[in-house]
Amino acid sequence: MNEFLLIIHxxxxxxxxxxxxEQMQQSIKPFQDWLGGIAAQNKxxxxxxxxxxxxxxxxxxxxxxxxxxxxxxxxxVGGMILIRANDYEEAVEIARGCPIIQWGAVVEVRMAxxxx
Amino acid sequence: xDDNALIPHLFRTEYRNxxxxxxxxxxxxxxxxxxxxxxxxxxxxxxxxSLHGVPDNPTAWLYTVAKNKTRNxxxxxxxxxxxxxxxxxxxxxxxxxxxxxxxxxxIADSQLAMxxxxxxxVNSGESQVALALNLLCGFGTQEIADAFLTNKxxxxxxxxxxxxxxxxxxIRIEQPTLTEIxxxxxxxxTTLYLLFSEGYYSTSQNTTLRKGLCAEAMRLCALLIDNxxxxxxxxxxxxxxxxxxxxxxxxxxxEHGDSILYQDQDVTLWNRELIDRGTYFLNAASTGTEVTRYxxxxxxxxxxxxREDTAEKWENILSLYNDLLILEYSPIAALNRxxxxxxxxxxxxxxVEAEKLKLTTNPFYYSLLxxxxxxxxxxxxxxxxxxxxxxxxxxADKATLQRTIARLPESQ
Numbered sequence: 307m308n309e310f311l312l313i314i315h316x317x318x319x320x321x322x323x324x325x326x327x328e329q330m331q332q333s334i335k336p337f338q339d340w341l342g343g344i345a346a347q348n349k350x351x352x353x354x355x356x357x358x359x360x361x362x363x364x365x366x367x368x369x370x371x372x373x374x375x376x377x378x379x380x381x382x383v384g385g386m387i388l389i390r391a392n393d394y395e396e397a398v399e400i401a402r403g404c405p406i407i408q409w410g411a412v413v414e415v416r417m418a419x420x421x422x
Numbered sequence: 423x424d425d426n427a428l429i430p431h432l433f434r435t436e437y438r439n440x441x442x443x444x445x446x447x448x449x450x451x452x453x454x455x456x457x458x459x460x461x462x463x464x465x466x467x468x469x470x471x472s473l474h475g476v477p478d479n480p481t482a483w484l485y486t487v488a489k490n491k492t493r494n495x496x497x498x499x500x501x502x503x504x505x506x507x508x509x510x511x512x513x514x515x516x517x518x519x520x521x522x523x524x525x526x527x528x529i530a531d532s533q534l535a536m537x538x539x540x541x542x543x544v545n546s547g548e549s550q551v552a553l554a555l556n557l558l559c560g561f562g563t564q565e566i567a568d569a570f571l572t573n574k575x576x577x578x579x580x581x582x583x584x585x586x587x588x589x590x591x592x593i594r595i596e597q598p599t600l601t602e603i604x605x606x607x608x609x610x611x612t613t614l615y616l617l618f619s620e621g622y623y624s625t626s627q628n629t630t631l632r633k634g635l636c637a638e639a640m641r642l643c644a645l646l647i648d649n650x651x652x653x654x655x656x657x658x659x660x661x662x663x664x665x666x667x668x669x670x671x672x673x674x675x676x677e678h679g680d681s682i683l684y685q686d687q688d689v690t691l692w693n694r695e696l697i698d699r700g701t702y703f704l705n706a707a708s709t710g711t712e713v714t715r716y717x718x719x720x721x722x723x724x725x726x727x728x729r730e731d732t733a734e735k736w737e738n739i740l741s742l743y744n745d746l747l748i749l750e751y752s753p754i755a756a757l758n759r760x761x762x763x764x765x766x767x768x769x770x771x772x773x774v775e776a777e778k779l780k781l782t783t784n785p786f787y788y789s790l791l792x793x794x795x796x797x798x799x800x801x802x803x804x805x806x807x808x809x810x811x812x813x814x815x816x817x818a819d820k821a822t823l824q825r826t827i828a829r830l831p832e833s834q
Binding site for chain 2: 335338339341342343345346347348350353354
């Protein structure tokens, strides 16, 4: 078993972004069912956290601190989930179930390098 | 109650009361002294009462004899001066002046202090439960052996080892303080939860004994709620959970001792009073920000007290199982979550999720699959139920599965 980070990217800055706030609201229950399904397979490494959006800061070179989210790319990090899976294939299969992909969110799947 | 029923009941209640008070007074190092003094008191009572009849106030009689025996022991025992004395809580008192405080308050305080001593991770959960049954609940080794489906010698050894461990670790018998309460309380709750489960899920056929275990776990939990320091939301949640489960005690076994599945239970046998008590404690638990597994499990149990199969009921149960699994994985929660999913979103969805669980050594995994395939593919359902029966080690579960198989419509 390896550990994989599922990083959910979504548009947090555009006015007409999808998922929209209403779509996010609607997806609370399916999102929780998706997580419950991962946990039921004992493949959730740690309980997921909810990450703040409004207070987010961007720290750059030359002591520059901006109010986030990062504006130069549209897809900001919306959430991160650490899971267990045998390989990329399995991790991708789990990521595919993320209920907000249908509204434009993107899930990045990254395997944690095994420690020595 | 006539004398034949009264005496064992009285001995059990007073055994735990006096043992707690004496242990609280003497400290863990002298726990056997406490037990010997109480056993001796009961021996005297049995002899005296069989000749002269049971006194009007047998409890007061026992307390007086226990006090005298303790006083005599302290007077007689040379150890008292050298070893026991410095550890006594009331060091200033001479043996003759010793007033063994058997007031309601001191009994409750002593039991609470003992609970925190016994529920200590130096011993395994199983040993903690045995110790709790023995010292906090006044169960004899034979009864504990019956509850664990083993023999007296095994329990006797388990108890002695567990007491030795407490002595080696020199665990003090004291009231928990505010600063350490949360960490220590969680160990106590785990033990009470195990004690309750031992009664509720035990394969022992002795229903009275099993009910007794559940009642004791509930009594100890209520003792924590009665004390301002230990009256915390998770304790209320645990007692709520126990009340909801216990409310179905009479409905879940038939007259032959066979278990009756939830959906086949006679609702009129559900105990309304316990359901109401559970609801009261669940409300009391809903303060603060911490959500523990007891909160989630009590929530699930609450929804099970609502017989009607509404969409709301199963969506709520599904959500609570999701949260429970996210907090802490267990195979049984995973299986129950998938059952709730089938009720909320249909069998087809649940079959896909169930097959991902791959709990291929677990008989309940196959009974779940059998249940999900019933009505969709009865041939496959039959195979799963048979697989479940072959994996099951419980005679009662095998019988339940055979009955389910017999009711299964013929497959094509």
